[in-house]
Amino acid sequence: MNRRQAIGLGAAAAVAIPAGLVWWNKSKIGDSTLLNENRQAILAAAVDTIIPETKTPGAKSLGVDLFVAKIVQDCLDTEKQTLFSNGLVELDKAAKKQFSKAFKLLSPAERIEVLKTYPEEDGFTKLLKGLTVRGYNTSEYVMTNIQHFEFIPGRYIGCVNLNKENNA
DSSP states (O other), rough: OOHHHHHHHHHHHHHSSSSOOOOOOOBHHHHSSOOHHHHHHHHHHHHHSSSOSSSOOOHHHHTTTHHHHHHHHHOOOOOHHHHHHHHHHHHHHHHHHHHHHOOGGOOOHHHHHHTTOTTTTTTHHHHHHHHHHHHHHTBBIIIEEEEEEEETTOOOOOOOOOOTTTOO
């Protein structure tokens, strides 16, 4: 394969890659059928606790809970889906045991206390935290407004003076 063919193949691959693989937003996610309404509300409260809203939008307002539910439904095996779904139920039970209220009704400080009772090595905790951070960092808002992501090859700058250092 010569250089011209390689460049053409690379350009075709770049055009073929859908933008959804780079970043996402609420409108791109679609519906998840894995979690019922109550478990989805628990998940929304949990992601909001992990990445709360500050001067930038939090995980809940960006729809990271929808992202996490869709990833669990579409990308994980049945065993991990069950682990995650049951973990949300256990999280709600722990909140009711500790504060006599559902997890989604707790204050942010109370939610943090409930999440602290789970060990870091727990499969549910690792999955919840990992997917929340991944979803937040790959959201359209973060990619465009915080990381200032641009597709390769980036911007075209047509007027650049060349000198010996640049002419390598």
